[in-house]
Amino acid sequence: MSNDPLLQPYQLKHLTLRNRIMTTSHEPAYGDDGMPKDRYRLYHLERAKAGVSMVMTAGSASTSRDSPPVFSNLLVWKDEIVPWMKRLADDCHEAGAAVMIQLSHLGRRTRWDKGDWLPVVSSTSEREPAHRATPKPAEDWDIARIIRDYVDAAERMQAAGLDGIEIMCHGHLLDQFMSPLTNTLDAPYGGSLDNRARLTMEILSAIRKKVGPKLIIGMRYGVDEMEPGGIDIEEGVAIGKIFRDSGLVDYLNINRSRIHTDPAMTDLIPVQGMRSAPHLDFAGRIKAEVGMPTLHAARIPDVATARHAVATGQVDMVGMTRAHMADPHIVRKIVEGREDDIRPCVGATYCLDRIYQGGMALCIHNPSTGREATQPHQIEKASVGKKVVVVGAGPAGLEAARVAAERGHSVVVFEVADKPGGQVRLTAQSKRRAEMIGIIDWRLAQCTRLGVEFRFNSWAEVSDVLGESPDVVVIATGGMPTTGLLAEGNDLVISSWDILSGDAKPGTNVLIYDEAGDHAALQAAQMIAEAGGRVEVMTRDRTFSPEVMGMNLVPYMRALQDKAVTFTVTYKLNAVRRAGNQLEAVIGSDYMKLDRTAVYDQVVVNAGTQPLADLYFELKPASGNKGAVDYDALIDGKPQPEVAGFQLFRIGDAVEARNTHAAIYDALRLVRTV
Template identity: 60%
Template sequence: MTQSNDPLLQPYRLKHLTLKNRIMSTAHEPNYSEDGLPKDRYRLYHVEKAKGGIAMTMTAGSASVSSDSPPAFGNLYAYKDEIVPWLKKLTDDCHEHDCAVMIQLTHLGRRTGWNKGDWLPVLAPSPVREAAHRAFPKQIEDWDIERIVKDYADAAARMQEAGLDGIEFEAYGHLMDQFWSPATNKRDDEYGGSLDNRLRFSNLVIDAVRKSVGPDFIVGLRMVCDEDWDIGLSRAEGVEIAKRFVASGKIDFLNVIKGHIDHDADLTGVIPIQGMRASPHLDFAGEVRAETKFPVFHAARIADVATARHAIAEGKLDMVGMTRAHIADPHIVAKITSGREAQIRPCVGATYCLDRIYEGGEALCIHNAATGREGLVPQVIPKSDGAKRKAIVVGAGPAGLEAARVLAERGHAVEVLEAMDEAGGQINLLARNPRRKEMIGIVDWRVSELERLGVPIHFNTYAEEDDILSRDADLVVIATGGMPQNPALTEGDNLVTSSWDIIAGTVKPEGPVLLFDDNGAHAGMTAAELIANQGVELELVSPERFFAPEIGGMNHVPYAKAFAKPNVRVTINTRLLSVRRDGNALVAVLGSDFDRTIRQERRVAQIVVEHATSANDELYHALKPHSKNLGAVDYKALINRRCPIQAKNPDGRFDLVRIGDAVASRNIHAGIYDALRIFSLV
């Protein structure tokens, strides 16, 4: 396929605006704002996608038009005049790369908390609580409506002043469609009951905005056309609403959503995570386009180029949103146009990005550590201007593979030594859960990149001190990972089974099973899910206030579904103290951190434990005396983007750095970030 006939690379005319291709990033809030403003970090994140060839980036998710729509997840403050120069700088920089910029505006309604921002009451059409944000809203009054309509118009004028190409309103779990939905609108006045009444607020807003920005400024609507909810907005009413807005002539595009977001479980239906169906609402969006005969945009786990191309070629969409895919690789379009489609870093659906946002952190891709850090580390690795070095990387897990990739891109001669017969490290374990098999894409992409870069991986090679010393390297990277460890028990250390053994299948679950997890990450939950799905009686015990605190709300959903089975019991605020054998059974002694006098016992067939990993660092310590830097990494230099490896030992033979779980138990992103930020400076 050539550029001239690739559906994705065809321009699209939206009103007066010509978009250079059919790929966009839809509105989302990466939580990179500072003081509610899109300062340098926020700007550079969007500019990187513009550099990568995307036709349009939709900022904010969403920008709040009123102060009583406080930031639930780092929202921009569209109600502040100070936002204008920051947005203008972002827009101008994106325009330099022929990338259009729009912004999503909203009033969150009940989808926020009263104890955020200025601590103003949360409001909604009716006082119906939303489970996700937990506030009990007040019923919106006439003076609230008058004020908020004006706020929308003023915010839109600010966006126009900033030079943006357009705006879209959010009507997907926010105030606008809270008026539309029977689930959230229980009113019996002129804003409730009939469809005309339920649309009254939205029409007031759109009319006020059009009066503010004029007829030529692009105004769109990201709207739910079917809440897929027995008490919510039906497909028939949703499509009818879309048709009415189209017929009004006051909007320029629809950005179509299906589903509702009242709860974490509902949210994953709208924004699927790994193990769920890809692009589940694409056909529905195409149906809305066919029925409205109007420009339609859509995004919902359209993670690969083939699906995006199909969406445009078959006329399902006019613009296709590849939003999480661009968090994984902001240069998708550039790679398509230059014939490097196979080099696109895949989105593996881990949803680390969104879970971090919803838990109050910033969006980070599980395996692209440069995203969101464009001012600190490069998306495209530059060649080193120093001497070419011979580097040995020990370990072909995600951290080791990333180290080898970055060093090779820098122009160094690299080889990888791996003790096992395949690359991947602990990812090979977690991918044994069928629901998470996409995670292997983290490994496959890097192995493919190393093949392209000519980096050999020597499998079945257990490296020892003499092996490394004999290779005459300039740089040795220890990425040997970690090994499972038991929690501190007063007795019975030899009677417990590791979560790794369950996941790997080397030990079969024998019920009843007690699984103690005081790590709270994916490993323990994966073992528990595999046990639960086999129908084995299971008690999951955690000393935390809630299970799996290291896993965000969206990834919590499939685990919670597995643990809702009758054969599973979840016990929190409880610690495993010791284990003893009693005939053919094991007795777990449990205690409480809140009352040390409390003791409980469980008689079970098997006790599985998850206590993260201990560093597999013997080789590192053996090599440390032979190294020039004695293994030291200068953190101050690293943070300030200077080479962090400094000579300490005049008799040393090579520089030595250890990364990932070989340092301490963390996660995939941390190991990859170690490798990227250290070796992009070497």
Template identity: 65%
Template sequence: MSKDPLLQPYQLKHLTLRNRIMTTSHEPAYPEDGMPKARYAAYHAERAKAGVALTMTAGSAAVSKDSPPVFNNILAYKDEVVPWIRSLTDQVHEHGAAVMIQLTHLGRRTGWNKGDWLPSVSSSRHREPAHRAFPKLAEDWDIARIISDFADAAERMKDGGMDGIELQVYGHLMDQFWSPLTNDLDGPYGGQTLESRMKFPMDVLQAVRDRVGEKFIVGLRYTADEAQKGGITPQEGLEISKRLAGSGMVDFLNVIRGRIHTDPAMTDVIPVQGMKSAPHLDFAGEVKKATGMPTFHAARIPDVATARHAVAAGLLDMVGMTRAHMADPHVVKKIIEGREDEIRPCVGATYCLDRIYQAGDALCIHNAATGRELSMPHEIAPAKASKKIVIVGAGPAGLEAARVAAERGHHVTVFEAAAEPGGQVRLTARNPRRAEMIGIIDWRMAQCAARDVEFRFSTWAEAADVTALNPDVVIVATGGLPNTELFETRGEASHVVSAWDIISGDVKPAANVLIYDESGDHPGLMAAEIAANSGARVEVMTPDRTFAPDIMAMNLVPYMRALQDKDVTFTVTRRLLEVARSGNKLTASIGTDYSGHVYEAGYDQVVLNYGTLPLDDLYFDLKEQSSNRGEIEQGAIIAGRPQKILCNPQGQFQLFRIGDAVSARNTHAAVYDALRLMKDI
């Protein structure tokens, strides 16, 4: 028996959990037609197979028709969900893990123009800023109907074989009732006293318990401190916790601290990179101490050491490592096997959640197999025969290609022009808040070192250098260089510098700076932050109707906190047309896509962020010597089949280019390019 605190079993009512690690409820937005079909089940089964004790599905499953899905939620109000739940639970149980599901009514945290176009309903008259729908104030018959809907949904989950359910009471309808900030009702459910504010959640809990019986596990994930003036205080939160414990109807408490009604508030609940790890862990421990209840918690617990401390110190009974399991679903397996140093790190990029909140599906920034378990492997199978693989470029695309090729058993040589690996990720990590991004590179370098990948740094590879190694396969992952052209000008813009120049420190910010952001991704605001911190007056300008759209909700928050107290302005729907020098100043000609309006403005420095152009000379130098002339069969790459194009039989090797050497995209795209190509070579 292991003495590791994380590997000790835990008895939750009648259920024995095999260790202390769980994934908390989250909606990866994988349902199809509101149902958790094959992709959804495969995602959770992968984590169960690798040893997690409890996987909490959905974030959250909707119990009512007037709680339409805004994150592609599971529709728990439909009877047809039961067989899909049964299939999911069977697959998780097959691997020895427990599985539960989170149920909710979103209340005002949704929109009226989705689903069946019913008005959103809440205990508040005010809309939630994040979702913008003005709700209907709940009537008595709404409340009675929704209570019944919760009970119906709970029964469906029990019929589907779930080990239990978790009721969602933070930010959603039940929390809207019990928070003094969001209860505008009169009468028995009104906001006058804690007892009246708690009546709706307690009535739901009673109805659920009456329906599913005493043996079925029922818990709550709830905010015990709203961390906002006028909201639930820590003292009131502890009182709520004690009342839940004393009700006899609750089997576990899953503790949250904060609110999620705005992007900044949600980012404090679910911190991103550069923010404190485990910021609410000690408070969760206070709840456990005050109630004696089985206590769960998750909020940026990305590493095994912190998780182990949480359990060893008696702060938690079950520790949630949800984003960590999106980065590496085999966390528990690697702990058991003594391979903690091989765990792929969660770097806190929160690409996963930001995609969900922008109506996408959850993807990990540097594990392209997450969410693609049906087609992409988390563990790489060996190849039937070893080949010589030459890779040019040691950014995320090149390093992922090298890692996968080496795990396949191939002999791998990597050329890199710089003295260090990392490409644009290393540039990104120069920002102290984003320093964790270097984990993407460090993990791959460690994996490559363990498999004897040969690196040739500070080497600008020419075609002859590549062919001299007599390769079977050549991968061009040379990335790109900043695009300093203006839109459709067919020539480089005069007198501008790139965002890379500012981020790298090669160019110092001037006094009055225009950041012209055509791409809307991180380099623009990274450069703006550097310039603002230097004391410059900064204007961030975009031709789009919103600025920095590719940074998305939660990652935008730290930038705004860094910029809004400085001399920074944001200008939208303006297009930079031309830059001319006027003495020691620059004159920018600025127009708009919406009309013929043009004006001029003066700056000391114009910084352009317009993506990259492929650094592809080597690829074209090698193209005619390759057996496939660089061609990729799209049908095969999409389906995950090997590349078999042979259009030049005299060619000496297969040739492929990946990542930004093809076109400017992002880190996830670069890693995915490499994985789905190399897994079959």
């Protein structure tokens, strides 16, 4: 037996869990018409096979038809979900993991124009800022119906063979009843804490009566809303004791903060640059004062933090959910003594931001997550070793080199800089985004372990590449900032890269014209503002920074809103002229004919990148495939057609400006069949 606290078994009621690591309830949005079909099942199965003790499926599986999904929630009010969940549970049980599901009615945390266009119901008529629906206060028949729906959903999950259910009482309908901030009802469901908790307790009682004592029932709830007039830590402890004393709840899963706005959500689920495990002490206090089995997950990104959480007795089970999106094999690597081999979660929260914009969860630097069927996490050895030359050591190039080396090929990487990283290294120069360098450091370590040869400070020419007698050449040279955007004055402006790299000193009255809508403009704005400059961020879009997305926007706003920074939308920069020792910006619009001017001392343009692909085009005539990619083969996971001579490919921003995930995905799916 290991002495590692994380590897100790834990007895949860009648259920023996093989270790203390789990993936907590979350919605990766892999469902198909509300059903957990193959993509959903394989995602959870990968983690079960790799050693987690419990996979908790679904972020808020919908119990009622008037709780329509807003981010592809599972629909547990449908009978047809039972066989799908049964297959998932059977497979994960066979792999040694327990399986649970989180059930919820979203209340006002949804929209009336989703699903069946039913009215949104809550304990208040005040809308939730995040989803903008104005709810109706629940009537007696709503409450009776919702209780029945919870019971029916629990019975379905018991029939599917799950080990338990978790009731989501944080931010959703039950918490809307529980919180004095969102409960405007009269007795018996409004007023005192016992009244506000009444709906939750009636649901728990009805479920337990139906499913009996064997099915585990957990409660995920908010201990402290961190807002005046809301649930505070003392009342949070009292709520925990209500659950304990009822005898209906088998464990508590501890949250903190509210989730009704992007900033509140980000306080619950911190992103990079924010403190790790910020609510662990609160979970520990609940465990100590309430005395129930306690689970917790909130930015526990690494094994050391998780081990501390369990070793100090603050929690019984620790959730590492985003960390397992980055690397589903964490437990296996701990058991095998390979902790240094764990692919790190860098806190980019690309996963959650995509969900909240209606997409599927994707890890910024593990493109196999959610694609287990088509892009397995394990790389198979090639039948024949080849010579692979990669030009560029940014995220795409390093991934290409890593995968090629895992395949057993001989790999040489040319990189013009003295260090790897490309645009990620530039991004990581901002203190708040410093964790992004983990994307590069992990790949560099993997490549070093696999024997990849690096040639830094090397501007690769055609002769250098051909001198290696390559079988495959991968051009991953990235891009350079887009220039020439303006009708006049392109020589008078600088790029966001100039600010981020320190090549240009921040001005005192600065216009940042943002065509790309990505992090770079906000990073530059923060650097200029913190240096004391006045900043206007302008975009022709109807919203600013659309590529940054909700949760990642929060730290920027907290860094900028108390400084001299303004945002101007729906205007475009047409030209820049000299005006003495100042710069005159000529500003127009896509919406109407407009020609106005404003004066600044510095103009920064953030317009993405253009491919740095000269070497690719120079090599193209000599290559066997003339640079062509068979898209059908690429998508189907088949090798590219064999050719006489070397194969030539380009990936990432050397093709076109996209993002880090796209660059790494390019490399993985292309090279894994070489």
